[in-house]
Each structure stands twice: as structure tokens, then as C-alpha cells.
Amino acid sequence: MNPVHFTGPAAPYTGGDPYADYRAPDPAALPFTDLADLADRRIGGTVLAASDEFFAERDHLLAPEPAHFDPAAFGVRGKIMDGWESRRRRTAVPGEHDWALIRLGAPGVVHGVLVDTAHFRGNHPQAVRVEAAEVDGHPDAATLLAGSTRWTDLVPRTEVGGHAANVFAVDAAARGRRFTHLRLRQYPDGGIARLRVFGEVRPDPVWLAALGTFDLVALENGGFAEDASDRFYSSPLNTITPGRSRTMAEGWETRRRRDDGHDWVRYRLAGRSVVRAVEIDTGCYKGNAPGHAALSVREGERGAWREALPRTALLPDSVHRFVLSGVPAATHARLDVFPDGGVARLRLYGSLT
Numbered sequence: 001m002n003p004v005h006f007t008g009p010a011a012p013y014t015g016g017d018p019y020a021d022y023r024a025p026d027p028a029a030l031p032f033t034d035l036a037d038l039a040d041r042r043i044g045g046t047v048l049a050a051s052d053e054f055f056a057e058r059d060h061l062l063a064p065e066p067a068h069f070d071p072a073a074f075g076v077r078g079k080i081m082d083g084w085e086s087r088r089r090r091t092a093v094p095g096e097h098d099w100a101l102i103r104l105g106a107p108g109v110v111h112g113v114l115v116d117t118a119h120f121r122g123n124h125p126q127a128v129r130v131e132a133a134e135v136d137g138h139p140d141a142a143t144l145l146a147g148s149t150r151w152t153d154l155v156p157r158t159e160v161g162g163h164a165a166n167v168f169a170v171d172a173a174a175r176g177r178r179f180t181h182l183r184l185r186q187y188p189d190g191g192i193a194r195l196r197v198f199g200e201v202r203p204d205p206v207w208l209a210a211l212g213t214f215d216l217v218a219l220e221n222g223g224f225a226e227d228a229s230d231r232f233y234s235s236p237l238n239t240i241t242p243g244r245s246r247t248m249a250e251g252w253e254t255r256r257r258r259d260d261g262h263d264w265v266r267y268r269l270a271g272r273s274v275v276r277a278v279e280i281d282t283g284c285y286k287g288n289a290p291g292h293a294a295l296s297v298r299e300g301e302r303g304a305w306r307e308a309l310p311r312t313a314l315l316p317d318s319v320h321r322f323v324l325s326g327v328p329a330a331t332h333a334r335l336d337v338f339p340d341g342g343v344a345r346l347r348l349y350g351s352l353t
Contacts, residue, residue, distance in 0.1 A: 049101045052087055097189070098125075116164075128192070201222045234249060248284045251342050252344075292337070
């Protein structure tokens with residue numbers, strides 16, 4: 001494991017932009033952060049239980065937006081923080097510490113973990129540890145804490161810093177396994193703003209087989225946005241998340257092109273499959289939707305692209321549905337938009353071969 005983390009407290013907040021002195025590694029050194037957040041609440045992630053949440057509730061850990069800081073916000077229990085914060089431990093029992101149990105929104109293979117202590121400048125934990133387990137069904141906290149549950153270290157006990165993005169790459173041995181749940185430990189107590197779990201979705205194949213026809217590109221079903229021509233305003237991963245966009249920030253939007261090209265996203269499907277219907281949603285993009293779109297599919301990493309939906313006009317802020325026929329079996333799909341603009345969601349309905 002090659003951790004990119006920080007140690008020690010940050011300076012007290014003295015006013016101005018609270019993120020001005022936020023400690024974070026160079027994004028270029030963290031290639032796995034382009035992967036899906038398996039714990040994202042928008043795909044079903046949840047914090048099942050925590051040992052203590054006296055100052056700030058555990059549910060904040062998985063909020064999709066960055067942590068907010070209001071220096072004037074105080075309540076009857078003290079400073080109101082946008083994160084999970086436990087009370088100060090005052091026992092002399094060796095090894096006592098706080099913990100939280102997380103059910104991943106989508107089970108999968110974990111490549112990296114972010115333990116974000118934003119705004120916890122002197123009240124962050126001294127160290128953290130992250131473990132993972134694969135447990136079938138819908139276990140409760142008592143089941144997960146039972147001695148029969150087998151936990152694997154993703155991040156061994158490691159010192160972390162306050163007001164920092166503490167990022168950890170997972171060892172290759174752990175990256176070969178599928179997990180459904182995490183246990184986040186903090187030693188001995190303190191506050192953590194956010195937890196991100198970057199990896200590849202590995203859905204239950206029995207569930208997909210039972211569905212028959214389903215969204216082959218949906219993140220929760222194992223689809224993934226492998227590459228895109230432009231990520232200026234937002235990530236193409238947004239196009240395959242559940243639900244409809246509520247704002248433009250929840251879709252994929254490119255900058256305005258000033259050349260003769262066009263923008264595109266390449267997707268990996270849940271498996272080798274046949275696409276029978278496509279839905280292209282330009283919701284919330286009222287003055288910046290693409291003028292046209294087309295869809296192509298291919299089999300394998302080097303197969304030839306074959307047209308599934310010819311270049312077709314799109315409307316702003318609309319759900320467009322097209323029934324397809326004669327589309328060959330494929331493992332990948334490419335959405336082309338002309339010339340640029342925003343797409344909120346893409347749905348590709350079909351079945352595995």
C-alpha cells in the first residue's frame with residue numbers, strides 16, 4: 001500500500017475560505033479516484049451503525065457533496081460539524097476506539113479509500129483503520145460484529161492528519177476480492193467528514209440473471225464509464241447513476257467546442273449482452289443540451305464499432321426513448337453527442353447473452 005496521507009493537526013480557522021489551507025494530494029497521483037464510489041449514498045450506500053455519534057451524525061460520512069463549514073453554527077452539544085464526530089473518550093481501557101459500519105451501495109473490488117477530515121482541524125482521530133468483508137444478504141450490525149464475520153484490512157492502522165484528504169491505495173491482494181461491507185475504525189475518537197471507497201462494481205450474477213432485461217450500463221449493475229472526450233464540468237459517471245438529475249451538476253456536461261469535432265463517452269457494459277432499447281435524458285440541460293446524439297456498440301476491447309442508433313436530433317430537458325433492432329451482441333457502447341453539451345442520464349436496456 002502506498003498511502004498519500006497527512007499527520008498532525010491543522011492550524012485553527014481564522015476566517016476566509018475554510019478550504020484555503022486544506023491539505024490534499026496531487027490528483028494526478030491518484031488514478032483510482034476516477035472510479036466509482038462504491039459507498040455513494042445515491043447508489044444505496046449507508047452507515048448501518050456507529051459506536052458513538054454524540055457531536056455529529058454518522059450519516060454525514062457518505063454525503064456526496066464536499067463537507068461544509070459554518071464557523072457560527074453551534075448547538076446544545078457544541079460545534080455543529082458536517083461529518084461524523086464522537087465524544088472524547090475518558091477511559092483508560094487499552095485499545096478502546098470508535099467505529100462505524102458501512103454497507104456499500106454496490107458490492108465490488110476496492111482500489112482506493114479516502115478518509116476526509118475536512119474542517120476537523122484539532123479534533124480528528126490520531127489514526128484510522130479500514131476493513132472490508134463480503135457477507136451475503138442484508139446483515140444487521142450485530143451479525144457483522146459477530147466473531148464469525150471475516151474482515152480483511154484495506155487500510156491498516158495508520159496515523160492521519162486533520163483538515164486533510166487522507167488517501168490510501170489498496171494492496172493488490174485485497175484488490176482481487178469482492179466486498180459488500182466496510183468497518184471504519186478511528187483511534188481513539190474524533191471527527192471524520194467523508195468516506196469515499198473507489199473501485200469497480202461486481203454485482204450478484206444471480207440477481208442479474210433473475211432480472212432478465214435490465215439497464216446494462218447502470219453503475220449498480222456493473223456498467224462503467226471508461227473514458228470520455230471531455231470532463232470539464234462534470235464526470236461521465238453521472239450519466240449511469242440511479243434516478244433523474246435534479247440539477248445540471250448531476251449530469252455530464254462538456255465545455256463549448258470551437259472546432260469541427262464532437263464529444264463522446266465510452267462505456268463498459270455489465271457483460272456481453274444485446275441492447276434492445278436506449279434512453280437518453282437531457283434533463284435540466286435547457287440551453288446547453290446536445291443538438292444530436294448517436295450510439296454505437298462493439299464486442300471486445302478492439303472490436304469494430306457498429307451503429308446501434310444513427311445520429312438523431314435531441315430536445316433540451318427531455319427524456320428520449322428509442323427501440324432498437326438488429327443490434328449485435330456487445331461488451332462496450334459509445335455515446336456520441338454533436339457537437340457538445342450536457343447529458344443527464346443514459347439507459348441501455350437489454351439482457352446478457
